[in-house]
Amino acid sequence: MNNKIINIINKQALTAKDLSFLIGLEGEERNFFLKSIGNNYVDSLGKKVFFRGLVEFSNYCTKDCYYCGIRKSNTQSERYDIDDKSIIDAAIFAHQNKYGSLVLQSGERSDKAFTERITHLLKEIKNATNGELGITISLGEQSEDVYKEWFDAGAHRYLLRIESSNRDLYYKIHPEDEKHNFETRINCLKSLQKIGYQTGTGVMIGLPYQSYEDLANDLLFFKEMNIDMVGMGPFIEHTETPLYEHKDALWSLQRRFDVSLNMIAALRLLMPDINIAAATALQAIDPMGREKALRYGANVIMPNITPTIHRKDYTLYENKPCTDEGAEDCSNCLSIRVEMAGREIGYDEWGDSKHYFNRTKKKQ
Ligand code: 5AD
Ligand code: FES
Numbered sequence: 001m002n003n004k005i006i007n008i009i010n011k012q013a014l015t016a017k018d019l020s021f022l023i024g025l026e027g028e029e030r031n032f033f034l035k036s037i038g039n040n041y042v043d044s045l046g047k048k049v050f051f052r053g054l055v056e057f058s059n060y061c062t063k064d065c066y067y068c069g070i071r072k073s074n075t076q077s078e079r080y081d082i083d084d085k086s087i088i089d090a091a092i093f094a095h096q097n098k099y100g101s102l103v104l105q106s107g108e109r110s111d112k113a114f115t116e117r118i119t120h121l122l123k124e125i126k127n128a129t130n131g132e133l134g135i136t137i138s139l140g141e142q143s144e145d146v147y148k149e150w151f152d153a154g155a156h157r158y159l160l161r162i163e164s165s166n167r168d169l170y171y172k173i174h175p176e177d178e179k180h181n182f183e184t185r186i187n188c189l190k191s192l193q194k195i196g197y198q199t200g201t202g203v204m205i206g207l208p209y210q211s212y213e214d215l216a217n218d219l220l221f222f223k224e225m226n227i228d229m230v231g232m233g234p235f236i237e238h239t240e241t242p243l244y245e246h247k248d249a250l251w252s253l254q255r256r257f258d259v260s261l262n263m264i265a266a267l268r269l270l271m272p273d274i275n276i277a278a279a280t281a282l283q284a285i286d287p288m289g290r291e292k293a294l295r296y297g298a299n300v301i302m303p304n305i306t307p308t309i310h311r312k313d314y315t316l317y318e319n320k321p322c323t324d325e326g327a328e329d330c331s332n333c334l335s336i337r338v339e340m341a342g343r344e345i346g347y348d349e350w351g352d353s354k355h356y357f358n359r360t361k362k363k364q
Contacts, residue, residue: 019216050351053094061107101134108140165221200229206256233279236317268297
């Protein structure tokens, strides 16, 4: 069996069948695969792990995804919107603590008051940090003009998960209406690339109805779309969402966790020069989940620096970690954890995706 794994690792072009096999590995063989990837990729990509301070500044959302705890129809969710000054203060905190980059994330809104506010905020953050802080945004589907406006205002990376690249599965986890359109999501990714963003996407792992083959095709989708960054993690059911009714049919949490690490390692094999984030959802299952991801292929970690009073309200899924700690505690705790995983922190570096520079031939 290990020979089969070695053969696949050494192949030039991986097929869906190869990837499904790797994604489904268990026990000793799985350990062998994860270790082989872990030992190799640090040699080629380097030991550095990059921090992105994550600010989840609002959970108001106009969408109704069936898996998400902050979906519009969840009346149990306590809604909040952090004021601009506190967001800028969080950015200054990230800058002073040498995080290199910031991620601004919120529920999805596309009204003018919102899009203009973001443009203004991006400029303010750039000013307040001497243009030194890299900014990633994760604010859902928008028009190409809005994406361009935000790019010109200073954002240079964008995260928009496809959630599942299988169109049928996509419509099992989203309402089938014009607000949740699969093709729109793909077109948004293309617009982002066209404008010049480093473009990130990702999927949830262990969704109801999802197979290893679906997951293998997700990885091939990232490759085909020439994606620069990926964030993917286990699906964690939330009681106040429609998908909760499938809770008994889901893989065990441990299985979702194990398959997530297999996915990260298989993606690292498939796309050696992209950025892969160690998703926070991993830590909701295993306290050392993100560090394990760093061992087997991930090179980005996103410490939560949202002001603590609101952290508990950004509950996309339950059991979300670090909702009590202040930003200082989180960053101390993380630096120790990263070192325990045998990696180094790229302080004060943007940690851009090497793939972006390889594909665009731009200078880093
Ligand atoms: N479990 C895991 N991840 C989730 N997300 C939303 N809801 C859940 C959940 N229940 C992820 C989605 C979204 C990202 C911001 O959070 O993939 O893109
Ligand atoms: Fe779509 Fe939260 S409602 S991801």
